[in-house]
Amino acid sequence: MxxxxxxxxxxxxxxxxxxxxxxxxxxxxxxxxxxxxxxxxxxxxxxxxxxxxxxxxxxxxxxxxxxxxxxxxGLGLAQHGLAFMYMEGECTDKNPAKAVEWFKRAADQGLVGSLTTLAMMYEQGHGVAQDLDEARRLYRLAGFDER
Missing domain, CATH: 1.25.40 (Serine Threonine Protein Phosphatase 5, Tetratricopeptide repeat)
Structure with missing residues (x-):
């Protein structure tokens, strides 16, 4: 060095x-x-x-x-932050589909907040086709038990 x-x-x-x-x-x-x-x-x-x-x-x-x-x-926290910007329309135009893309990248790195937000987006069909099975899978990965 x-x-x-x-x-x-x-x-x-x-x-x-x-x-x-x-x-x-x-x-x-x-x-x-x-x-x-x-x-x-x-x-x-x-x-x-x-x-x-x-x-x-x-x-x-x-x-x-x-x-x-x-x-x-590749910084997971930044991927989560960028996804949030797209989801909320902060600092850029609102784009739920791009939010999903970036939350997936952060979730792949194990960020629980990204997994949880992604699960909610699948549950609500926000930025992605509604998929309750995928939502449940993501909630489980994030550490939430079945309700």
Whole structure:
């Protein structure tokens, strides 16, 4: 590891720590350059801050862009976040079918929230054809017992 990689890792760790401690202005300062360089953990946190106006003015376009980049790179939490954006029409146009697609990707990584939301979407026929058997299967995978 060279000095540049080491500084990159320190900035990422410090930025994540600042985010977790709700020091959002500091987190933005540390994570923004890393997000621009394609660091997915930084992109995900920048998306959350941009979406909610934490440490910066709300910036829906930036939030969507960073969330989508991190989701495409395979970060499960970002896939869930992007799916939620599509489901609710936050930072992008409402698109339940795309929400289902991204919830499936996050669910494949074992995210219980994604499994549960996907089960509800199948149960209600929201963004996907109603399929109660699939809904029950997904609820079971998420750890819910039969009712």
């Amino acid at each position: 060279n000095d540049q990689d080491n500084a990159f890792d320190i900035d990422l760790a410090s930025g994540i720590a600042a985010f977790e401690c709700k020091q959002f202005s500091r987190a933005v300062g540390l994570l923004a350059p890393l997000a621009e360089q394609g660091q997915v953990e930084a992109q995900y946190r920048m998306a959350i801050m941009a979406q909610n106006g934490l440490g910066m003015l709300p910036n829906p376009l930036m939030a969507y862009s960073y969330m989508k980049s991190a989701a495409k790179a």
